[in-house]
Amino acid sequence: MTTIEDPAAPIQIPVRDEATIARGERIRLLVRSPGFIFGAILVGFWVFCALFGALIAPQDPQADDILNKLGAPSGDHFFGTDRLGRDVFSRVLVGAREILITAPLATLLATVVGTAIGLVTGYYRGLVDDITMRIVDAMLSVPVIIIAFLAIVARGASRLTIILVIGFVFSMIIAKTVRAAVLSERELDYVQAARLRNERSPYIMFAEILPNVMGPIVVEFTVRLGYAIFTIATLAFLGFGADPSIPDWGRDIEQHYTFISAGVWWTVLFPSLAIATLIIGINLIADALAQTFER
Amino acid sequence: MGRFLLKRLGLAAITLFLLSVIVFFGTQVLPGNVGRRILGPFADQSAVDALNERLGTDRGLLTQYWDWLTGLFTGDFGTSLAQNVPVTELMGNALVNSLKLAAFAFVLVVPLAIFGGVVAALRRDRLTDRIITIGGLSLSVVPEFVSGIILILVFGLWLDLLPVSARAPAGASIPTQLEYLLLPALTLVILLFGYIARITRAGTIEALDADYTRTAVLKGLPRRTVLKRHVLRNSLLPTIAVVATQTGYLIGGLVVVETLFNYPGMGRLIFTAATQKDVPVLEAAVLVVGTIFLIAMLFADLLYSLLNPRIRYSGTE
Numbered sequence: 001m002t003t004i005e006d007p008a009a010p011i012q013i014p015v016r017d018e019a020t021i022a023r024g025e026r027i028r029l030l031v032r033s034p035g036f037i038f039g040a041i042l043v044g045f046w047v048f049c050a051l052f053g054a055l056i057a058p059q060d061p062q063a064d065d066i067l068n069k070l071g072a073p074s075g076d077h078f079f080g081t082d083r084l085g086r087d088v089f090s091r092v093l094v095g096a097r098e099i100l101i102t103a104p105l106a107t108l109l110a111t112v113v114g115t116a117i118g119l120v121t122g123y124y125r126g127l128v129d130d131i132t133m134r135i136v137d138a139m140l141s142v143p144v145i146i147i148a149f150l151a152i153v154a155r156g157a158s159r160l161t162i163i164l165v166i167g168f169v170f171s172m173i174i175a176k177t178v179r180a181a182v183l184s185e186r187e188l189d190y191v192q193a194a195r196l197r198n199e200r201s202p203y204i205m206f207a208e209i210l211p212n213v214m215g216p217i218v219v220e221f222t223v224r225l226g227y228a229i230f231t232i233a234t235l236a237f238l239g240f241g242a243d244p245s246i247p248d249w250g251r252d253i254e255q256h257y258t259f260i261s262a263g264v265w266w267t268v269l270f271p272s273l274a275i276a277t278l279i280i281g282i283n284l285i286a287d288a289l290a291q292t293f294e295r
Numbered sequence: 296m297g298r299f300l301l302k303r304l305g306l307a308a309i310t311l312f313l314l315s316v317i318v319f320f321g322t323q324v325l326p327g328n329v330g331r332r333i334l335g336p337f338a339d340q341s342a343v344d345a346l347n348e349r350l351g352t353d354r355g356l357l358t359q360y361w362d363w364l365t366g367l368f369t370g371d372f373g374t375s376l377a378q379n380v381p382v383t384e385l386m387g388n389a390l391v392n393s394l395k396l397a398a399f400a401f402v403l404v405v406p407l408a409i410f411g412g413v414v415a416a417l418r419r420d421r422l423t424d425r426i427i428t429i430g431g432l433s434l435s436v437v438p439e440f441v442s443g444i445i446l447i448l449v450f451g452l453w454l455d456l457l458p459v460s461a462r463a464p465a466g467a468s469i470p471t472q473l474e475y476l477l478l479p480a481l482t483l484v485i486l487l488f489g490y491i492a493r494i495t496r497a498g499t500i501e502a503l504d505a506d507y508t509r510t511a512v513l514k515g516l517p518r519r520t521v522l523k524r525h526v527l528r529n530s531l532l533p534t535i536a537v538v539a540t541q542t543g544y545l546i547g548g549l550v551v552v553e554t555l556f557n558y559p560g561m562g563r564l565i566f567t568a569a570t571q572k573d574v575p576v577l578e579a580a581v582l583v584v585g586t587i588f589l590i591a592m593l594f595a596d597l598l599y600s601l602l603n604p605r606i607r608y609s610g611t612e
Contacts, residue, residue, distance in 0.1 A: 035429065134306075138313035141585040141592075143547030149569035153577060154322055230438050234551055237440045238566060250440075257444060257555070261459065265448050272441045280433045287432060 026292045036288035042281025046274070049096040057090035061247045070264050080266035082256060092270050095247040096278070102163055102242070103228040109167030110174055110228075111221045117171065118178025119205045123186055133179075136172040144169045144231055145238075152240050159242035166231055170224045177220045181213040215293035222286035226279050233275050249275050303596055307589045314585045315367075319360050322574050367582070373575035377568070382579045385564060390583070393549055393560035399476050400483035400545070405538060408488045409531060412495025416530075417522075419500060427492060435489030439551040443482040447555075450478060460557050479556040486548045487541055494537045498530035505529070532598075539595035543588050 030036055049056075059077075065085030073080040079088035121129040139147065144166065151165040185191060186209065194204045235241060236250025244251070249271035256267035334343055366373065372382035408431075415427040434442065451459035463475040502508060503526055511521045549562035557563075561580060568576035 134309055134313055135317075137306075138310045138317060138585075141310060141314055141543070141588045142581055143543055143550070143584070145547050145550055146565055146581055146584060149565065150318065150321055150577060150581065153569055153572050153574065226436050230436065234438045234440060237438070238551070238554060239570065253440065253444060257447075260444075260447055260452055263452065265452060268444050269448060272444050275441050276437045276445075279436050279438070283432060283436045284429070287429070 030288055030292045033288045033291070035284045039281040039284030039288065042277050043285065046096045046278045046281070047100060049093045050100040051097075053093040053096055057087075057093045059087040059090045061086060061090040061094045062245075063087070070259065070267070073266050079270045082252065082267045083259065088252075088267055088270055091247040091252060092249070092274050095249045095252065095271065095274065098242070098246045098248050099229055099232055099236075099250075099278075102159060103166075103225060103232055106163045106166040106232070107170065107221060107225045107228045109163065110170035110224055111217065112171075113167065114171035114174025114220075115178050115210070115217055117175035119182055119210065121175065122179035122182030123201065123205050123209065125183075129179075132175075136175060139169060139172050144227075145234060148231065148235055148240070152235075157235075157240045157242065162232060162235060162240075162242060166228050170228065174217070174220050174224065177216055178213060181216045182209055185209050185212055219286060219290045219293060222282060222289055226282040226286060229275070229279050229282065299600060300597065303593055307593050311582075311586060311589060315364060315582060316360075318578050318581050319363060320356070322578060363578075367579075372579040375568075375573055375576050377571040377573040377576070382576050385576060386561070386579065386583065389559060389561045389564040392558065393553070393562060396476055396479055396553070396558065396560060397483070397545055397549065399473065400480040400487070401538070403480055404484040404487045404491065405535075407484065408491035409495050409534060411488065412492040412534070413499050413527065413530075415492065415496045416499035416503060424496075428489075428496065431489030431492045433489075434485045435487065437485070439482050439486055439548045440555050442485045443479070443552060443555045446478050446481055446485075462558060479552045479558060482552050482555075483545060483548050486544060490541060490544075491534065491538055495530065495534045498533055499526060502526045502530040536595045536598040539591045539598070542591035546584050546588065 054061075063086060065081065067085065068077075068081050069083055069085040071077060071081040071085070077087050077089060079092060082088055082091070117132060121132050147169050148162070148165050151161055155161045191204060191208060194208050199208070233250040236248050237254045239251075239254060241248050241251045252271045253268050256264065260268060334346060363373065370383065372386070374380065375382055375385055378385065411427050411431065415424040418424045447459050450457045457478050458475050459478065460475065463472045467475070507529075508521060508525050511525045512518075516524075546562070549560060550566055551562070552558070553560045553562035554566050561584070565577065565580045565584075567573070568580060
């Protein structure tokens with residue numbers, strides 16, 4: 001990223017191979033798009049809060065203060081206090097951590113499993129492909145939130161259950177995307193050449209095809225990360241969050257939305273804005289990534 | 296055409312069967328003893344055994360699955376563990392209520408999103424386009440409870456225009472009922488707008504760039520006529536097929552919206568069943584939801600293939 005665009009300067013094709021140029025060009029386009037910059041600022045802010053929220057929070061997010069419960073925003077409490085008198089501002093800052101641990105883990109699991117399934121089914125096709133795709137379609141015919149209900153009823157709401165079920169369902173979606181990309185790749189010359197060289201199938205799949213389908217996988221990872229946050233926050237809102245002792249945006253909204261009719265808006269508005277900005281930020285990045293890879 | 300339809304129907308049937316297997320064994324195998332789960336850890340073992348015998352949960356899993364599956368075909372969806380009434384009784388009203396809400400949301404969102412998409416396409420790459428596409432996308436990725444809460448705050452609390460509960464008083468007139476349904480429906484509109492607008496925009500741009508549009512323009516037809524007769528006619532029909540594929544998102548959205556607005560539909564039924572660990576209700580509801588989704592997809596496929604003969608003949612992928 002040291003090159004500065006100068007129309008008069010010669011293009012340095014001879015010293016860099018094509019792939020590096022394409023990548024450099026892509027990254028340059030990416031970091032210049034306003035959507036990406038804005039998204040990165042939003043996400044960066046919440047990642048910072050997830051890492052250091054406990055240090056910068058002005059008050060203990062768990063400290064009750066019954067005498068000051070449901071207090072409106074003021075100089076002492078920028079975002080007011082909740083039904084137990086806890087500082088909403090501090091809870092919003094610290095609340096970034098839990099969801100920024102579970103959602104990326106679930107998405108990572110989904111991406112690894114989904115990529116493997118997509119590569120194998122797309123490469124071998126045939127019976128395994130048919131059977132897998134039918135199971136995938138069956139799972140995807142029910143909204144993820146309802147599948148999550150089934151899993152939680154069966155296993156109880158724990159952090160692990162939530163990560164596993166979201167990882168599992170999303171891996172199916174990612175598998176479909178990767179499979180579609182592999183289907184068009186496997187007919188290309190470089191795959192035929194590798195086959196003629198008698199390379200083993202795992203080598204062709206993971207060393208030859210995989211690097212060429214990384215674009216869709218990166219985009220898919222980002223999009224799914226947004227939806228993982230969407231789903232985990234929704235589960236927390238419905239009362240299926242993991243650990244009640246950790247500040248959580250979704251649960252804070254669930255426990256206070258009945259107070260809205262009494263005019264208490266600050267306990268729900270600020271966590272809502274937190275969830276919205278984080279997810280919008282991730283999707284702006286995903287959108288910019290998708291546009292860069294489409295070029 | 297007949298073969299295409301048969302093949303699609305067959306695939307949907309297989310998918311549904313697989314779903315029933317996943318749902319049944321997913322919920323039955325994992326939690327262990329059903330009687331113990333209902334009665335709790337301190338119940339007498341003989342009471343647990345008796346309950347298992349009454350519920351039929353002491354038999355082999357395959358036998359249970361077979362009975363459950365054949366029951367479904369005769370309209371017997373089992374009995375709710377929490378309320379001890381037939382599942383069908385619970386589901387009937389809930390389905391009608393959800394259908395009302397969903398239909399209202401669709402009636403609002405489809406014209407709105409198509410209009411937005413067409414405007415974005417006509418103003419391609421300009422500010423209006425950016426606002427509609429990026430704004431629509433951003434809104435559609437926000438969880439329904441967040442957009443619902445913000446709608447409640449703005450229209451229910453600050454402007455004090457609309458009721459914040461979806462349930463109209465008994466015997467209310469249809470306009471009043473719709474007034475109560477407006478906020479939940481708008482929440483679903485926010486969820487669905489972005490994608491439908493995006494598809495409309497893409498379809499309209501494709502039609503705008505097509506040769507027949509250029510011919511029409513060069514022929515000297517007025518802009519309005521070109522838009523109406525050549526562009527929109529070609530871009531809107533595929534969009535309608537795409538709308539059907541949004542059913543899944545809509546049903547997922549209903550779970551949250553109905554809970555937030557306290558509306559007795561399928562979504563809240565599923566949510567209540569999950570909190571009460573009412574497995575028969577949950578299983579049946581999941582299958583119903585899956586069936587509705589598959590029918591919608593089938594409908595979308597069919598509509599799309601009718602509009603685009605190339606797909607009909609080139610097999611399925």
